[in-house]
Amino acid sequence: MTRLFNDPAAFADEALEGFAAAHRGWVRPVTGGVVRAAGTPAGQVAVVVGGGSGHYPAFSGLVGRGLAHGAAVGNVFASPSAQQIRSVARFASGGAGVLLMYGNYAGDVLHFGQAAERLAGDGIEARTFAVTDDISSAAPEESAKRRGIAGDLPVFKTAAAAAEEGLPLDEVVRVAEHANARTRSFGIAFSGCTLPGADHPLFTVPEARMAVGLGIHGEPGIGEESLPTADEAARLMVAALLKELPEDVDTPAGRRAAVILNGLGSVKYEELFVVYRKVAALLGDAGVDIVDPEVGELVTSFDMAGVSLTLTWLDDRLEQLWRAPADTPAYRKGAPVAQEPAAEAVPFVEDIDDTRVPAATEESRASAAHVLAALNALAGTVDTHADELGRIDAVAGDGDHGIGMRRGSTAALRAAVRAHDLGAGAGTVLVHAADAWADKAGGTSGALWGTILRSLGTRLGDQDAPTATAVARGVSDASDAVRRLGGAEVGDKTMVDVLVPFADSLAEAAAEGGLLTEAWQRAALAAEQAAAATADLLPRKGRARPHAEKSLGTPDAGAHSLALITRAVHGVLPAHPLDQH
Numbered sequence: 001m002t003r004l005f006n007d008p009a010a011f012a013d014e015a016l017e018g019f020a021a022a023h024r025g026w027v028r029p030v031t032g033g034v035v036r037a038a039g040t041p042a043g044q045v046a047v048v049v050g051g052g053s054g055h056y057p058a059f060s061g062l063v064g065r066g067l068a069h070g071a072a073v074g075n076v077f078a079s080p081s082a083q084q085i086r087s088v089a090r091f092a093s094g095g096a097g098v099l100l101m102y103g104n105y106a107g108d109v110l111h112f113g114q115a116a117e118r119l120a121g122d123g124i125e126a127r128t129f130a131v132t133d134d135i136s137s138a139a140p141e142e143s144a145k146r147r148g149i150a151g152d153l154p155v156f157k158t159a160a161a162a163a164e165e166g167l168p169l170d171e172v173v174r175v176a177e178h179a180n181a182r183t184r185s186f187g188i189a190f191s192g193c194t195l196p197g198a199d200h201p202l203f204t205v206p207e208a209r210m211a212v213g214l215g216i217h218g219e220p221g222i223g224e225e226s227l228p229t230a231d232e233a234a235r236l237m238v239a240a241l242l243k244e245l246p247e248d249v250d251t252p253a254g255r256r257a258a259v260i261l262n263g264l265g266s267v268k269y270e271e272l273f274v275v276y277r278k279v280a281a282l283l284g285d286a287g288v289d290i291v292d293p294e295v296g297e298l299v300t301s302f303d304m305a306g307v308s309l310t311l312t313w314l315d316d317r318l319e320q321l322w323r324a325p326a327d328t329p330a331y332r333k334g335a336p337v338a339q340e341p342a343a344e345a346v347p348f349v350e351d352i353d354d355t356r357v358p359a360a361t362e363e364s365r366a367s368a369a370h371v372l373a374a375l376n377a378l379a380g381t382v383d384t385h386a387d388e389l390g391r392i393d394a395v396a397g398d399g400d401h402g403i404g405m406r407r408g409s410t411a412a413l414r415a416a417v418r419a420h421d422l423g424a425g426a427g428t429v430l431v432h433a434a435d436a437w438a439d440k441a442g443g444t445s446g447a448l449w450g451t452i453l454r455s456l457g458t459r460l461g462d463q464d465a466p467t468a469t470a471v472a473r474g475v476s477d478a479s480d481a482v483r484r485l486g487g488a489e490v491g492d493k494t495m496v497d498v499l500v501p502f503a504d505s506l507a508e509a510a511a512e513g514g515l516l517t518e519a520w521q522r523a524a525l526a527a528e529q530a531a532a533a534t535a536d537l538l539p540r541k542g543r544a545r546p547h548a549e550k551s552l553g554t555p556d557a558g559a560h561s562l563a564l565i566t567r568a569v570h571g572v573l574p575a576h577p578l579d580q581h
Ligand SMILES: Nc1ncnc2c1ncn2[C@@H]1O[C@H](COP(=O)(O)OP(=O)(O)O)[C@@H](O)[C@H]1O
Pocket: 077, 078, 079, 106, 107, 393, 397, 398, 400, 401, 402, 404, 442, 443, 444, 445, 446, 448, 482, 486, 487, 488, 493, 494, 495, 496, 541, 542, 543, 556, 557, 558, 559
């Protein structure tokens, strides 16, 4: 249970504020997260890590000398937005490029990827790297699809130590790749976490049972067993990791390994030590030399009861980087160094200002009022159904779909009203709404809804009043862009299962002529049917993919929310052609 909070929606921001206030010697708050208080030395590659809140000390606690140069911090269990990441990276950049590092989750992959593209536009070379250490989350032949858990630490740390040595970006990336290929984790859990403001846990594990391989957001595991003793838990985790050695490690005997026994939130230190005692003995029996082990909380999930074991199989180079000094709020190694308080917040760079509004015609400005009505209806239906969306998402996802959609749609509406008041046309109103949605919501749906609204806005532009055909084309553009960005196709059990038939049916109906509202009505029906049909599908993308049977019988959350939105928007479309006011 998370008991101490104010407004649950403000939890992540308030936690970050307090964290920064408590660690002024190490970090400086900037838009989107934190950077090192002392800045990045000129000419050094900056390692910017990030992910959702709720996993402390990942990710803000790992910022400081010898480790990350900055951390982009998202909402609870949702990736930071591309805009947040871009902002942190701009503040952290030391002029030699930026390596963006995160765990392999759909939302993070989308937002960090977009941030890297935008940084290139800012003249900052940026590369991305997703950590994939959790061996329960995909089979060895699909290791690139694995999630990142406590293996984040050794992969971030070795790459950052290479950056600290002054190596160029390409070489820092090579170290990250090598460390990731040599890092494997395996976890078990006994109970789920309860998010701030929630009155029940996000997921549960039956009494006296243990979920094997359960993810840090409750992603389905690979099995369930009776509650083990501490020694049995150690045996299970060590055996799993020794069974899956990296390709270039033929036997554990005589090898050196960094070992992390990570507590996920409510397993306390003495319990961890009892387990570690057996882990060390078993690894010793297998002939493994343990190097600088860590036993403690390094990647958590609020009050989740569980532990994970991570091994990084070292060679001389990785060992040198693993053992290099580090000094961050949550992770210190080597001789202590006195911290200087941060200089008062003088921005290293200008904050990003994307609020300008280009000139628009009278017609387009008048149509912007219809766009506002549509966004208002959208935000209204999301608000009404937020709890239901969360419940659906919790079946096989992380339960935050309603929260994220509410946060995004509210921010989008607010930005749209502001742009409209500044005299924006329909296209610009949508583009501002798109950016606000992606920025404030983060997560997978934030990136995808940002893309949907931006595609539509770009197609409508600020010159002509939108016709049914232009709207249908904009929706088709959105459908193409979402598929391109997320890589999902129809049948994968995502919002794409609704977006594609909605776009196709709208295009078909619009081509027959008539009013947008009539065409939209047909398309909304197609969307509702397609959303309901996702209940029969097995997910092939996103969090719910591994061991997906759990979601059979429940529709996809993103597909359902899209169908609800198409219906709500239909209710406010004008009963006359948009270009004839
Ligand atoms: N690759 C993808 N392409 C399109 N849609 C996706 C993809 N992955 C996930 N989704 C959609 O995103 C929804 C989850 O959104 P959200 O709650 O923001 O996710 P998360 O918490 O994983 O960031 C899913 O229900 C699904 O419809």
